[in-house]
Amino acid sequence: MLKLKIRQLLLNFNTIVTKIFLKFCYFSLFLFLFSCGSDTVKKENSSESANIEATKSQTKTILFFGDSLTAGYGLEDVNDAFPALIQNKIDSLSLDYTVINSGLSGETTAGGKNRINWVLNQKIDVFVLELGANDGLRGVPLAETRANLQAIIDVVLEKNAATKIILAGMQLPPNMGQDYTEEFKSIFPELAKKNNLALIPFLLEDVGGIAELNQADGIHPTVEGQKNVANNVWAVLESIISLE
Structure with a gap:
């Protein structure tokens, strides 16, 4: 009789242990599947983030490298300078370009040659070279102006041969x-x-020499004058970025 009770107790114990073991297995399987699902979500999120970053990196850059004409000298708001007006035009057309204004008042071609390497630390798709006016007004030897402009062009192309250069005539x-x-x-x-470059024949076309479109110094465009300068630039730039 005692042996029968003991056998019954052992049978009940084994049944309980088996049930606990099965529950443990089911729970472990659930954790495994949940973990896999979590990893999948993480991977999907990581992929999405990578795609977003890749899209951001696809934005192209237009850099205006020049003197006070580019910098917007004498204007109350730099957003009235022609590089900013070009950005507005680009944005209105939903084009994926960012404009950088690298104009420096008083800059000569020699000064531009000295700072060009620093400017090229960033990727540039279109480089608009607007220098030389201060050389001319100071009577710098023309051979020197020509050599400095060529040196700047050479450095830009050495950095990235695919960069499109637009030269602004003066x-x-x-x-x-x-x-x-x-x-x-x-x-x-x-x-x-x-150098097989695109050329803006005369940056100040329909601006230079027109009193009402220039500031009191007779050299730097007013807000209205800057609009004409932007039109002169866009007439050449538009075809360049449409090919990018």
């Missing part, structure tokens, strides 16, 4: 002398042709 008032004025004017189309 002209001087006649008081500098006819020979100097004419040769200065010819520097820009000649360099553009030599």
Whole structure:
């Protein structure tokens, strides 16, 4: 009789242990499946983040490298300078470009050559070179101006041969002398042709020499004048970025 009770107790004990073991197995399986699902979500989130970052990195850059004309000298708001107006135009067309204004008032071609490597620390898709006016107004030897502009072009292309360069043409008032004025004017189309660059024939077309479109100094465009400058730039830039 005692042995029968003991056997019954052992049987009950084994049944309980078996049930506990099965519950433990089911719970372990649940944790495993949940863990896999969590990892999948994490991977999906990571992939999504990577895609977002990749999309951000696809934004292209247009850099305006110039003097006070680019910097927007004399304007109360730098957003009235032509590089900012170009950005507005780009945004209105939903184009994926960011404009950087790297204009420095008083900059010469020699100064530009000295700071170009620092500017090129970032990736640039389109490089708009607007320098030379201060050289001309100071009577810098034309060979020096030409050499400095060529040096800047060389450095940009050495950094990234795929960068599109647009050269902004410039002209001087006649008081500098006819020979100097004419040769200065010819520097820009000649360099553009030599290096196969896009050329803005004259940055200040429909602005230079028009009193109401220039500030009191007669050199720097007013807010209205900057709009015309932006139009001159866009006439060339538009075709360049449409090919990018």
